[in-house]
Amino acid sequence: MRAVKATGHVDERGQIHLDQPLADVNGRVEVIVLIDETEPEPDLLVSKEEILANFRQAWHEAMTGQTVPVSQIWDGIEHD
Secondary structure, eight states, rough: OOOOOOOEEOTSSOOEEEEEEEOOOOOOOOOOOOOOOOOOOGGGOOHHHHHHHHHHHHHHHHHHTTTHHHHHHHHHHHOO
């Protein structure tokens, strides 16, 4: 038996889909799945539209002087 490393994803039905086909492999295989636990949960991901809206809001506040100096924010943080 030989080892081949490949990447892919698992769909909502639990089916594995490889990013690239396996070359020279024809027949049954044994699969070990490594799950990346550092990947953020889908509900924690922020859409491009939301990022852009937040940036536009921050840019508007900065350009119109609606900002708070960092020193003032720092004074409100409890630290040792």
